[in-house]
Amino acid sequence: MRARTLAWLWLALGVALWCGVFDIYVSRGATEYLQKQAEFELHVRAEAPSMAAVLDHAQRMGASAASLWAGAVVGFGWLTIWLRGGTRPRSQTRGSL
Secondary structure, eight states, rough: OHHHHHHHHHHHHHHHHHHHHHHHOOOOOOOHHHHHHHHHHHSSSSSSSOHHHHHHHHHHHHHHHHHHHHHHHHHHHHHHHHEEEEEEEOOOOOOOO
16 A cells, blocks of 8 residues: 555544544533432532533543644544555556566
8 A cells, every 4th residue: 555545544543533533522411410419409519510511621631632633643543654665656567578
């Protein structure tokens, strides 16, 4: 495979990874809100939770964690292409006849 194709594949993997990690954090934020709301309704918690505050925090944490993971994966993927020597020009010979 050509280096350019591999680089695009690593980038696509990074985008998919970013979306997956971000989704995990946001879904955990929704679960956290529901837990806090249940505790409030059972009078375990004094104040009612704010959905906006809980999900804003989950989105912030998710964006930073997803960016770190995706950046690391794409960066190391591109590093492997570079170490493999993917930037060398291809040979123009097609074999002997």
